[in-house]
Amino acid sequence: MAGTTTPSTGPRPGYLPIAEYGIIGDLHTVALVGTNGSVDWYCCPAFDSPSVFGAILDHDRGGYYRIGPATGEWTTKQLYLPDTNVLITRYLTPEGVGEVQDFMPVEQGARGRGRLHHHRLIRRVLGVRGRMSLRLDIQPRFNYARDDHSTLFYENGVVFRSPGTSLALQSPIALESGAAAAGANGDGGVHCEFTLEAGQSATFVLEQVPDDYVPRRYSEDETREAFESTVAYWRGWLAQSRYQGRWREMVHRSALTLKLLTYEPTGAMVAAATTSLPEGIGSGRNWDYRYTWIRDAAFSVYALLRLGFSEEAAAFMDWLTDRFQQPHSQTTSPGVSGPLQVMYDIRGGFDLKEQILPHLEGYRGSAPVRIGNGAASQLQLDIYGELIDSVYLHDKYGSPIHYDAWSDLCRVIDWIAGHWDQADEGIWEVRGGSQKFTYSRLMSWVAVERAIRIATSRGLPAELTRWQTTRDAIYHQIMAQGWNPERKAFVQHYDSDMLDASVLLMPLVKFIAPTDRRWLSTLDAISRELVSDSLVYRYNVGASPDGLEGEEGTFSMCTFWYVEALARAGRLDEARLVFEKMLTYANHLGLYSEEIGLTGEALGNFPQAFTHLALISAAYCLDQQLG
């Protein structure tokens, strides 16, 4: 991927734009590394653990770990080592060029054997040309900057010891106390300065350790070996891809990002790496996305299977199967009436109690910072459609469904048959009250229709007549009440004449022919009202209050759905232009957040899995259509 150019002065000038970050990880957790060399987001030991570095949510209090030029002005560029998740941040000055190679070794096979997973974050600093003076600053702030910690100095580094976890920073350069620059909690962290000539290197290893750990010296041979094995892991993994179409680099970057967002022990994929990056600066639309949405299931399984990553698809399928096979009493938190929650944590847990962290100011002052997610207990009927579509896809392209899973799935269908006509909160998790959303009914139709397909193709026992009656009843109702004859479009919900980008999925899930007149006029209406310079709003917030304050940007996922809908409708030139434009909104590394603001800035949690899933699906579809 291409690099970026950002003239910088001083060690920490303020909040970086969201798009100025790259991501590394070890399939348990991730770190966001800014183009200024600062790790400003890192939760340890897992995606949903409390943050240790959280400067993206509070520049002063959140904690960070930066390695960059010590003084003066410089230009920075950032790129991935090709076909890997090894991130390189480069610094260019008249006197010299230096670079930091950031990576987290993937410790395969560590789970289940009693071995401690180290979650090593390795920063290998190299002198490339001339000479460069560099400075390392590290200020951990454990438990979202709520816990104090002690800093213990040893021969080969320091141990940061907090009540919840301890981290060691092992350094070949003597570390000094940063007391003079004490942060909000009085601990100034540690720092060091060093100079590298061309060809010289210094490696810093941060890892989770027991409380009584004594830091050790990592030899250059050892870190080079870790570097090479990490590169080999990612290249070996990506070599499984069967995608040979257009935009392969972007598709593969999306695949590598999705893999980074996958929790290896369970196969679950988090919706995004972060919490509370705002959907609009100051909007209050700040949510914790470090959980696994059932909704993402069908899209994930579809995208992974399309690219040839059958192992990941199977692992995610296992995670999903475990969810609907859990006894009802265990899967349902208080207040949830369906057999499934909207989302779970990466281990399958359902207690995602939402709370606000008032001591953090939020990204660029965009409070509140939330952890947990209150939408977990909402009724969102569409999730059953996405779930059963993923079962259908895996049954067809992966491996056939097992009897016990089928029996449990039949019970889910029975539940849908009795509940699909309820009002719910819908796909966008609005907090403005329940409605009869068209999309929820559409996906209820998908649930029953796909179950019928599985039963028919596999000869599995099912109450087909009753299921067909339900399927057709949903279909007729959508055509009668979801269709608004005055607007000549399918609308957001039955009591509204507002449009909603979620109906872009109608032809994608094969509910309606992509050239059906009702569909084409809906597509025209969406193009007129929800599309701005090729970017798609999910709905008109002003005209359709969602119970939330503030503005939001365009929804990248919806733009990719729009591409696919245009392509399937035969409007290929238009689809291709929208897709190519959308590619220009990726950051310098090919990463997307959830939304795009009016001036092209990334908004919302980052990087977001759903957007990358939609990119893969749109690229695949468009490439096929273009021939």
Place this chain on the structure above:
Amino acid sequence: MPLGGDTAARLGRLGIFADLPESELRDVAAELDERSFPEGGWVLRQGDPGSGLFIVADGEVGVVIDDDVVATLATGSFFGEISVLLGEPATADIVVRKPLRCLVIPPQRTEEFLLAHPKVMYRMLQTEARRLRTVDQARD
């Protein structure tokens, strides 16, 4: 010893004293001498008779054997232990690379000190084991 008002807290930041409760840290502070050395000078010369166990509280020294810098020691490190424990002359030059403030246990009090504070002795042993492991790995 004149280590200042927050002595216990400052000692507690050094890995070798990491496990001691505050009351014991205060006792330890009373048993240690503090010495400062300017940049560029020597703390120990190879062949000097045992001068005590030195713990780096602030600054940086180089360990020099036969004109080769074999290691750099900074805050939290210690040196002089081999000479003290074996009753032999210093095995290396210790050169000050950044203004040094260190804590010193005189050779005649070292045994008594370590026996009185076994957790400190255990931490010392851990560090020695790390050094040994590093040497072994380098040989491999």
